[in-house]
Amino acid sequence: MWAYESVFYQIYPLGFCGAPFENDGILEHRIRKVEEWIPHLKKLGVNVVYFSPIFESDTHGYNTRDYRKIDVRLGTNEDFQEVCRTLHENGIKVVLDGVFNHVGRGFGPFQDVLRNREGSRYRDWFHRIDFWGNSPYNDGLWYEGWEGNYDLVKLNLRNEEVVQYLLESVRCWVEEFDIDGLRLDVAYSLDEGFVRRLRSFCDGLKPDFYLLGEMLHGDYNRLMNDGMLHSATNYECYKGLYSSFNSMNLFEIVHSLLRQFGPENWTLYKGKHLLTFVDNHDLTRVASILRDQRHLPLIYALAFGMPGIPCIYYGSEWGERAEKSQGDPALRPCFEMPVWNGLCDWIAKLSQIKKDSVALNYGTFRSVLLTNRQCIFERKSAEERILVAINADEAPYYAHFDAGCGTALELLGGKSHDFGGGSELAPYSAYFWKMER
Numbered sequence: 001m002w003a004y005e006s007v008f009y010q011i012y013p014l015g016f017c018g019a020p021f022e023n024d025g026i027l028e029h030r031i032r033k034v035e036e037w038i039p040h041l042k043k044l045g046v047n048v049v050y051f052s053p054i055f056e057s058d059t060h061g062y063n064t065r066d067y068r069k070i071d072v073r074l075g076t077n078e079d080f081q082e083v084c085r086t087l088h089e090n091g092i093k094v095v096l097d098g099v100f101n102h103v104g105r106g107f108g109p110f111q112d113v114l115r116n117r118e119g120s121r122y123r124d125w126f127h128r129i130d131f132w133g134n135s136p137y138n139d140g141l142w143y144e145g146w147e148g149n150y151d152l153v154k155l156n157l158r159n160e161e162v163v164q165y166l167l168e169s170v171r172c173w174v175e176e177f178d179i180d181g182l183r184l185d186v187a188y189s190l191d192e193g194f195v196r197r198l199r200s201f202c203d204g205l206k207p208d209f210y211l212l213g214e215m216l217h218g219d220y221n222r223l224m225n226d227g228m229l230h231s232a233t234n235y236e237c238y239k240g241l242y243s244s245f246n247s248m249n250l251f252e253i254v255h256s257l258l259r260q261f262g263p264e265n266w267t268l269y270k271g272k273h274l275l276t277f278v279d280n281h282d283l284t285r286v287a288s289i290l291r292d293q294r295h296l297p298l299i300y301a302l303a304f305g306m307p308g309i310p311c312i313y314y315g316s317e318w319g320e321r322a323e324k325s326q327g328d329p330a331l332r333p334c335f336e337m338p339v340w341n342g343l344c345d346w347i348a349k350l351s352q353i354k355k356d357s358v359a360l361n362y363g364t365f366r367s368v369l370l371t372n373r374q375c376i377f378e379r380k381s382a383e384e385r386i387l388v389a390i391n392a393d394e395a396p397y398y399a400h401f402d403a404g405c406g407t408a409l410e411l412l413g414g415k416s417h418d419f420g421g422g423s424e425l426a427p428y429s430a431y432f433w434k435m436e437r
Contacts, residue, residue, distance in 0.1 A: 003210040004273045005361045007351045008311035009046040012281045015332030019073035031074040034083050040338040045351025050095040063104025067169040084177045098182040101189050102152040127154040157191040167201045187213030195228045234274035245295040250375045261307045261365040276308035288321040294428040297346045301430035304350040305388035353411045359384040369401045387433040391425035399423045408433035
């Protein structure tokens with residue numbers, strides 16, 4: 001599938017475009033700004049844009065009002081249609097956020113329930129409405145808000161009308177915008193029967209339509225399998241990536257990777273393709289969470305070298321900073337123009353290497369050398385073998401190991417490398433050695 005050979009780029013549209021937090025109902029054609037960034041995306045090596053919520057909502061996008069209308073703060077359906085067309089013309093696919101677990105209080109059917117109570121034809125569209133209770137909004141009825149957030153009204157995904165409404169919304173997105181996939185918000189909370197229905201529907205809707213689920217913990221195989229999702233967010237390795245550098249203990253991330261993808265029969269996700277990220281719209285920016293900025297290129301090298309689909313969060317490619325404690329608006333800012341610096345150059349090289357490599361896209365994972373501050377691992381396919389080496393230390397490191405051949409092409413630098421007599425890893429360095437037979 002195309003997604004397994006791709007580099008994703010996440011845009012949070014309402015923040016990216018500088019839209020007001022509250023839906024003011026004023027039409028502004030802000031989403032066309034994405035077209036101005038296409039040269040930047042292509043230079044970075046991105047070939048998929050994943051858009052966080054883009055449909056009409058009360059505030060932040062995840063409290064949907066209308067699944068078939070682009071948020072008025074961003075523009076019109078025609079605006080987004082042009083954005084998608086231009087992205088596709090430039091070889092960039094489009095993945096949208098599918099927010100199917102809950103809706104906003106402004107969602108038409110919920111407003112009907114508030115007005116007509118027991119007499120509403122939509123009373124069974126929502127999960128566990130109690131007309132004898134009350135909510136923090138003093139509605140005179142109680143309903144389930146997702147994880148206690150009453151601005152997020154939980155849908156009843158076992159109601160056939162609700163399922164059909166959502167599936168037909170996806171059909172509209174494909175027909176109108178020609179989207180290529182969905183990221184399912186809070187997939188871990190979704191009804192499993194609904195996820196199966198969605199997969200079957202999408203398989204018949206468009207060839208190679210991609211489904212990614214937001215998974216935080218547990219066994220991702222519960223939802224990531226042949227009948228449900230193609231992929232899941234790799235939150236287990238998200239923590240391991242930055243923590244390994246901050247604690248100078250690369251055992252943490254490598255042991256997670258061995259547990260997930262290693263050579264043993266019991267590994268969890270061998271042959272599967274999780275989404276790899278070092279930050280996103282819900283998390284502290286990686287440049288703010290790493291204690292040593294010299295580790296910033298290295299964490300990206302590790303993220304692109306390990307099994308998975310790398311995803312870059314807009315702005316982080318040039319080292320933008322923001323902390324979760326500052327609130328969501330700080331994590332989801334508006335940048336007038338993209339910045340290009342040395343970190344962008346580095347990520348662009350990693351992107352090209354990743355997309356061009358069968359071993360990095362589909363190969364097995366094996367740890368070759370591991371210390372607290374250095375690691376070397378192998379990615380191997382039938383056609384290709386690559387060794388990824390990281391030295392997180394301030395001092396050079398001399399690595400002695402059996403490379404399985406005498407020489408390799410170092411892909412980041414474009415130079416030949418001879419393994420005879422050991423390999424010197426410079427301070428704060430990363431290498432991608434493509435082994436010569």
